[in-house]
Amino acid sequence: MPKNATVSVRYGPYESCGLVAYRTFRLEGLESSLLARGHRCVLEESRDWNTVEIVVHGECVFTCGVKDLQFGGDGRLDPVCQKAVIAVENAY
Secondary structure: OOOOOEEEEEEOOEEEOOEEEOOOHHHHHHHHHHHHOOOEEEEEEOOOOOOEEEEEOOEEEEEEOHHHOOOOOOOOOOHHHHHHHHHHHOOO
């Protein structure tokens, strides 16, 4: 995958502290890791609960649960985040 690709990160609402809402705190590490590799991230809200989909050139290359990602941080120590970045790098 060439650098400077546009990566769409579709995320759904999830429950935290008894409230269901769209939150981006768990996406910060993923976004940071993709930006460090030279990609551009576009965050898009989705209706699917507790779901993250990474779309490159219209193709979904990685999915996981929102709660599978670590809260905050830069994504360097998050194994799910590392798998997502590898999936983006291997996309065509």
